[in-house]
Amino acid sequence: MEWEPEVPRWRQVYGLLEKRIYDGKYAPGERLPSALAIVEETGISPVTARRVLKELRDAGLAYMEPGIGTFVSRLPDPPADSPSR
Incomplete structure (x- = not known):
């Protein structure tokens, strides 16, 4: 992954996963990658x-099931400043 030096890395990875969620790569109810992944x-x-x-x-985009993983929530409309818009 190529990093933007002025943006915190957590925010860049958040944006990547947020985009994948809104693009449908991860559907509501589907498990997100683990922290290790x-x-x-x-x-x-x-x-x-x-x-x-x-x-x-x-942000309401995911929920956790303890001992199982993190899953995509039912999606609201993307925020106006979202990179997926």
Whole structure:
């Protein structure tokens, strides 16, 4: 992954997953990649990968089932400033 130096990496990975959600790569109810899978794909730290998943949950884009994983929530319309628009 090529990084934009002025944007925090967690935000860039968040944007990547957000775009995949709104583009339909991850459908509502579908499991998102684990923190470990995000680390392997992007090279960010495990702490940063967990933050990305937390931020997706905080934004209402995902929910967690403890011991199972993080899943895509039913989607609202994309925010006006979303990169997927």
